[in-house]
Ligand code: PEP
């Protein structure tokens with residue numbers, strides 16, 4: 001660990017999962033390509049030359065589009081590395097030497113390129129000037145890019161990572177996060193991503209510190225660099241100086257202390273000072289997370305994302321397998337209820353088997369309930385599995401991405417068919433509550449019509465904000481426009497609660513907004529009955545809840561609705577929080 005000299009670099013990304021990690025970098029998408037040199041016949045030489053040219057063109061295309069993309073946010077000083085790499089790809093020596101190896105030695109293009117790389121590297125290693133010597137690394141990066149294109153090599157799976165490291169990657173998919181072993185990966189940092197992307201949600205679920213949307217972190221670090229990351233603020237320090245190191249070590253200890261203190265709230269009731277109760281539950285993707293919900297005092301599961309059962313496999317799970325999974329979850333969470341959401345794939349949750357990736361606009365495509373209604377047999381298998389699990393504890397069911405009443409009626413008709421198919425064969429809860437997610441603006445506008453059809457609403461603020469504001473929830477360039485306090489979002493929330501209560505049904509929230517303690521006074525004041533969130537947030541939200549009165553919360557909610565912009569609402573809310581609850585925020 002080199003801490004003496006101060007070549008520290010401070011970067012700021014999006015804090016996606018709280019927690020401080022200090023450790024060594026492990027880059028996952030800059031792995032060396034394994035190349036085998038093979039001899040080819042004279043008749044194959046033109047083909048190899050063409051492969052080389054094609055791979056170089058492809059690598060240039062990739063780099064050029066990266067440059068174009070970065071040019072909107074970065075000045076020339078940041079783009080010069082990419083320019084240098086592009087120039088290297090045009091370098092006649094690099095291409096000329098490789099061409100000669102192919103022609104003279106009769107070897108394949110990747111073998112020839114590797115030989116060129118070795119020669120260039122030894123040349124640069126012999127250079128005295130530090131700056132020039134380091135340019136050898138650039139050549140290697142560029143050649144690796146071309147080689148990777150040529151051999152079509154895929155990224156190394158996260159599960160293969162050894163040691164205790166902070167993973168740095170261009171992007172990590174939900175499937176990658178699923179493979180994280182916390183004893184080896186103590187945090188991760190990515191170029192891409194937003195706070196409510198599914199990778200970020202999973203990171204919070206697993207309590208793995210994460211900073212996303214750093215845009216160029218993979219170009220800034222090397223394997224083995226010492227790095228500090230703060231998953232709450234998004235701060236990242238590469239090669240920290242001793243002072244920053246000490247500072248963050250203290251912050252880490254403080255965070256862990258607060259977390260221990262929060263856990264003490266576990267058994268205290270979720271009530272306001274004047275005795276108003278609000279249910280606080282957990283969102284889960286995996287049965288393993290129930291331990292964390294219990295540890296943090298959750299009163300059940302407000303959102304079980306069943307799609308995770310469908311990831312990372314070649315065949316879709318049948319009714320029996322789903323039943324086993326749901327029943328295990330229900331048994332383990334009992335006596336608390338489990339709210340199971342039917343399959344919600346599409347958007348940034350792609351299942352390759354279902355071939356959804358061809359859509360021009362996957363977020364607006366055949367996803368969630370739309371997909372289920374197109375595949376009624378598979379949908380009924382899921383509904384039967386959920387119904388059967390209700391024999392083991394309290395189960396509630398809800399449908400994602402509902403846009404209108406017709407969809408709800410169709411889904412409920414299939415639900416009735418599923419019940420008919422089970423009667424006499426299996427026991428299940430005949431009165432199982434059926435709800436819908438409110439996450440599409442049309443559902444907000446017709447919330448009164450929808451409320452007449454179902455037993456509860458659960459607002460998915462992640463998608464509701466995305467679709468209301470037309471802001472891609474996974475696009476780091478738009479993260480500043482993703483505004484939970486936008487008046488359109490706040491008015492939508494109010495419309496939903498009012499419509500639910502007018503019809504005598506519950507209004508819940510299971511989007512990420514529910515887990516932000518500073519929003520609690522608003523959500524409470526608007527009248528929400530239940531909030532479901534990542535487990536770590538439960539005691540933090542409870543702490544504020546227990547310091548609120550309903551009158552104060554209503555006052556905050558009423559006032560916040562009067563502002564014209566999210567920034568004004570935010571400034572007001574920050575003032576209120578500072579005045580009323582400052583000592584409750586750590
Ligand atoms: C939401 O959209 O807020 C939600 C809870 O669903 P998901 O994040 O799974 O899309």
Ligand code: MG
Nearest residue numbers: 439460462463
């Ligand atoms: Mg959603």
